[in-house]
Amino acid sequence: MxxxxxxxxxxxxxxxxxxxxxxxxxxxxxxxxxxxxxxxxxxxxxxxxxxxxxxxxxxxxxxxxxxxxxxxxxxxxxxxxxxxxxxxxxxxxxxxxxxxxxxxxxxxxxxxxxxxxxxxxxxxxxxxIVNENRHQPNRILIALGGNSKRHQWNDEKVLSSIQRLVENNVHATFILTTSRRTPDTFLETLAQQNFYSKLQIFPVEHTPQGWVFEEMQKAEAVWVTEDSVSMIFEALTAGCKVGIIKINRLKEDRITCSIDQIIQSNLVSDQTFIEMLVEPHAFKEAExxxxxxxxx
Known part of the structure; x- marks a missing residue:
């Protein structure tokens, strides 16, 4: 074939x-x-x-x-x-x-x-992605997006969300990565926060191809900013618990509605405690x- x-x-x-x-x-x-x-x-x-x-x-x-x-x-x-x-x-x-x-x-x-x-x-x-069942307990990946035609980045809002994740999951290992849409100055602002030492930072420009997919195989949970829709479904396919980091919306449309829908249907959650995230589904759309x- x-x-x-x-x-x-x-x-x-x-x-x-x-x-x-x-x-x-x-x-x-x-x-x-x-x-x-x-x-x-x-x-x-x-x-x-x-x-x-x-x-x-x-x-x-x-x-x-x-x-x-x-x-x-x-x-x-x-x-x-x-x-x-x-x-x-x-x-x-x-x-x-x-x-x-x-x-x-x-x-x-x-x-x-x-x-x-x-x-x-x-x-x-x-x-x-295929779930390789290599997820490590209390390993958390935070994947940040950025501005889009329907979302506007807000440093304060994202920093507050990351702080809550760190404070609410004290035994976790945190891996944080950015995307090409993340504002250039954000990591500088993040470095000034008192919780910065709890994070292992991997800027997107320093990660090789396939790095995010490999990190999803190791993470128990992935928190993704809501603008990164494809990454949300990639994390689900990898078999991770998935949390949503909400950012400001410029407009409501079919994409933002789809984010609300998958939260309401209990595929993902906007909680900040790893224990309160939805247990992974067998999510295999390509199959x-x-x-x-x-x-x-």
Whole structure:
């Protein structure tokens, strides 16, 4: 079985495609191969010509599945589906085109698209994490985001939340990391706090690729600022207890509503004591989607 992934170069999008590929690889009783090809290598005119030839020279072999994530990949996935009509086209987002133009659209529930023979809804975006059951008691990862189009960073609010975590979990080991959206001056302000010595600080620019995923495998609990939605679902998939650090909202929309919903549905919590967090769920969305696709 061969999977072709049409890539727009965005790491978060690639994570979704690799997550589904890895899940299909684990479940399939035949070899599953994966080829990533950039949209720059797929000019529309060349794809239109390839429809008549029924082949595309850059492909190692005929695809059985064609994956796309991101708006700029959609037309290319559709055209490749015409080049290889036996391949299943899979777009991992709410598409700009009618969903029935694709064989499958994998869409987060917060986009509010009804499930159908063409639509598979998921809780959050897919990711490649598997729970390795290596979690260490009282090890806490704090993962900070930053400003976004729906959230505004507030130093005082975040510092207060971190202080409560430290004070309420006196026997815990704290690992703290930032993101590329965290304000540059925040760590300087954090260093001036009297609880700073309780934290092991790993700025994002000093962490190698895969560092956060490894830390999630070791942490009993992960507290994430609410703007980092993908990281919330990654922590759930890793099998961690998950806490939410609330920050200021600029507006209410489908994403902020989804955060409120997963708190209300008892998947995560806004508590600050590790003992009061929700026990980990068996959260395996990529596995569930892979099972569905392979059964068709």
């Amino acid at each position: 061969h999977i072709v992934y049409v890539s727009d170069g965005k790491a978060g999008h690639r994570s979704q495609a690799v997550g589904l590929y890895k899940a299909m690889q684990r479940q399939s009783n035949i070899e599953v191969t994966f080829q990533e090809i950039s949209i720059q290598e797929l000019p529309i005119f060349s794809l239109l010509k390839a429809i008549w030839a029924r082949r595309f020279a850059l492909f190692e072999k005929k695809p059985d599945y064609i994956f796309g994530v991101g708006s700029h990949t959609q037309a290319r996935v559709l055209l490749l589906g015409r080049v290889y009509p036996k391949a299943k086209t899979v777009i991992m987002m709410k598409p700009n085109f009618p969903v029935n133009w694709f064989d499958y659209a994998i869409i987060p529930q917060h986009d509010r698209v009804k499930e159908s023979m063409h639509v598979i809804t998921t809780q959050g975006a897919l990711n490649p 569930r989607v892979a099972t569905y696709l392979l059964a068709q």
